[in-house]
Amino acid sequence: MASDIVIKTEGVVKEYRMGNNILQALKGIDLEIGRGEYISIMGPSGSGKSTIFNMIGALDRPTRGTILIDGQDMAKLDTFEVAWLRCNKIGYIFQSFNLITVMTALENVTLPMIFAGLSEKDRNKKGTELLERVGLGGRIDHKPDELSGGQMQRVAIARAFANDPSIILADEPTANLDLVTGREIIGLLKVLNEQQNVTVISATHDLKMLDVSDRVVYIRDGLVERIRNRDEIEIEIGTVGGH
């Protein structure tokens, strides 16, 4: 059903110019992602998974090809529409958390709400609720340098959900975290994905992510190598475990 497809990419190519050479990071990516899906994009370093993440998230423009979000061609959006999209429709979570260091946890979470036009009272209430939901109710006034890695990523998750987006993009959200904290963050994302029917797209090479993913897209050398559904993934993990 077309209406259930939240993201569609057609022949997405991204080229970078490195001196006289042209490096093709993406060589034609075709993907369809449904509403409420939990997708992991896996692949080795340099495979292009972060590049596809940036393209889907309107953080960079493809050299060729189209990206449709809710049927809207991103190439046809003007600056204001792209900003609106980033503010309201997509929530971003990064490997290095990317919190604004001079702001408290609550201020970080409420910043996108300022852009969306919420009143101070509303955003403080909503920001506090979001921080409580990620387990940081007692640390809303802490600055990033007073928080642990896991706590910073929780703030980033709360911030990503600030304007009730329909898509969450997570670029290696567990890469800078220890095993246990990484597992907690993945669990938290899965819970929010199920509770709010938000589409979660996560670029990762963390195998723990496979457990919670509905589908896994394997990227290699700028191309989709294969796409596996959850049941197939379980079989693959079983096989790996059996060896």
Added chain:
Amino acid sequence: MANDSQSGIRRQIQLPLSEAVRISFQSLKIRFWRSLITTAGILLGIAFLVAVVAGAEISRSLKEVKGTAEIQTFMDEEEDTEGVSAQQIWLVVMSLIVCVVGIANSMLMAVTERFREIGTMKCLGALDRFVVELFLLESGFQGLAGALAGALIGLIATVLLNLKDYGLDLFWNFPLLRVLIVLFFACLIGMILAVLGAAGPAYRAAKLPPAEAMRVEV
């Protein structure tokens, strides 16, 4: 709940001025020492400017009252009819040039080390002009603070130096209005220089796509 996923793309994104002022002020407060160094550059340039121009105004005013014969100013004897010598103008221009270069350099550093923050803000929905606005407000505050302090220090310095030449007569014939005008324009120049110094780097940083801004390692 995933909201208005069917309702299409809209355009309304905002950053009220009060919020922009609060964010930029907070940013200055957090980076207090760094901000202070940039501000000190502006302060010195403006203090020098005020010392020379206000000093010239004071000596001109006193000369009008007492006649030129009995007065020797602290700076120079080769004054023209306006009271400011060519050498003084040259010194003021040089100090302002040094001031602009210093501010531009500080702002370039301040913007470059915050590329990631700029990229993040754009991810959260900030328009390019919000980023520019925040940096210009920051530099404007720094310019104003530096210029005010500089003007005050310059004025005190020139009053003390003229006190040596003129004694207490200085206060009876103080050209208050003209000195206030000098102070006003000095503050304005300080602010404009600071904003100009920040405009280029801030505009360049705001134009970067967020992905590229966040890739930059400083």
